[in-house]
Amino acid sequence: MGATQIHAQAKVTSIIYKFHEHFMTTDIGQPVAGTYLIEGTTKPIIQINADGTGIYQLDNLSKKEMVWGIKCSDEGIPIFKEGYDSSSYTFWYKLKGSGEWLYTQFLIIPGKKKMYLMGDRVKNYGETEVKDTESN
Template identity: 80%
Template sequence: MKSLKLLFLTFFIGASQLHAQAKIEAITYKYHPHFMTTDVGQPVAGTYLIEGKKQPIIQINADGTGIFQLETLSKKEMIWGIECTDEGIPIYKEGYNSSSYTFWYKLKGSGEWLYTQFLILPNKKKMYLLGDRVKYYGDPNEVKDPESE
């Protein structure tokens, strides 16, 4: 009976350690290694739009895939990640009311990685990508008042 409990405990600890580790992908950009993760502790997945417009979009999926819609309205599949350490800890710069990350992406059919700023404004419940694409991540039932922004 003790060996069964020990086996169960070992399995539980091992499974929790596997689950706790962030998925990390290594890339090379200009001969330098960079590491990426899709987990920054915030709800990054979603649709990013230019405020007041329905297109072009950037669709970010939690699994590191997505859709990047160009200004010409053509949509391209992409893979993406947020820069992190080799241990999976996201690298960011803390601002007065913001956190700034490096967002890496590669369009399907392109061999080149590109990067841009990914900004989180927790007080306004907004995330910005490419400077002008925004996603609200607050309570979906909350009514947004344009005057308060």
């Protein structure tokens, strides 16, 4: 009973992909929400919101609404592979109107304070974000 209570707070969403049930959450204990860009560019963006929604901007700069989550156990515990200097997660997303779930890699590199989505989209986190919000 105790272990179930500890993880009862995590919001878990169940999806079906290729006839198999998968679980996802938006809370992995890291600041996932934010704007992901190809380094050195300002567009196209992927905007990830903490509530599991977001915007996926295509190469032609049209924007599509999306929902997203990170693979977890049925109890809401994020599933990841620990690397030498990184953690790799499975990022699930579905564009509004598509009806199809897709997945890609979500990589966190703590030493560089960077998060990578789809291999080439990156977001800095940590001290740089705090400085940006306080500069007003």
